[in-house]
Every structure is written in structure tokens, then in C-alpha cells.
Amino acid sequence: xxxxxxxxxxxxxxxxxxxxxxxxxxxxxxxxxxxxxxxxxxxxxxxxxxxxxxxxxxxxxxxxxxxxxxxxxxxxxxxxxxxxxxxxxx
Ligand SMILES: [Zn+2]
Numbered sequence: 001x002x003x004x005x006x007x008x009x010x011x012x013x014x015x016x017x018x019x020x021x022x023x024x025x026x027x028x029x030x031x032x033x034x035x036x037x038x039x040x041x042x043x044x045x046x047x048x049x050x051x052x053x054x055x056x057x058x059x060x061x062x063x064x065x066x067x068x069x070x071x072x073x074x075x076x077x078x079x080x081x082x083x084x085x086x087x088x089x090x
Pocket of ligand 1: 060
């Protein structure tokens with residue numbers, strides 16, 4: 001495998017809808033690839049996970065909403081998260 005550094009500005013999707021769609025798909029991909037237990041992931045697999053993560057970070061136009069998560073037994077905690085990539089914010 002060649003070890004070129006990735007130029008993140010190369011051929012970016014430039015239409016808002018296709019960016020959003022690509023982020024959604026990456027998010028879906030991330031959900032699936034994370035099913036593989038960490039101990040079964042080789043270096044290349046982990047790199048791909050990182051790349052997917054970075055892609056989402058780079059291109060997601062966060063749509064941040066407030067929500068409350070319930071913490072048993074009777075606490076609820078307000079959180080902010082993005083409805084596209086599900087990243088949480090303080
Ligand atoms: Zn986001």
C-alpha cells in the first residue's frame with residue numbers, strides 16, 4: 001500500500017445536499033464497521049475507521065439539537081447532539 005498523505009481538499013463534494021448525503025452514508029458505514037470487536041480489527045481496518053470519522057468531522061454541517069437522556073433510576077441529563085452525525089456537544 002502506498003503511504004501518500006491524504007489531501008483533504010481534493011475533490012470535495014461541493015453541493016450541500018450531496019455533502020449531507022455523503023455524511024449520512026459515512027455515518028451508516030461507521031455504525032456497521034464498529035460492530036467488529038476491536039481485538040479483531042487490524043491496523044488497516046482501524047485506519048479506515050479513522051478516515052470515516054475524519055470525513056464526518058470534516059464535512060458534517062452540524063444540526064445541533066437539545067435533548068434529554070435518561071439515566072436510571074431517575075436522573076435526566078440534557079445533551080446537545082447533531083442530528084446528522086450524532087456527535088454530542090457540551
Ligand atoms: Zn454533525
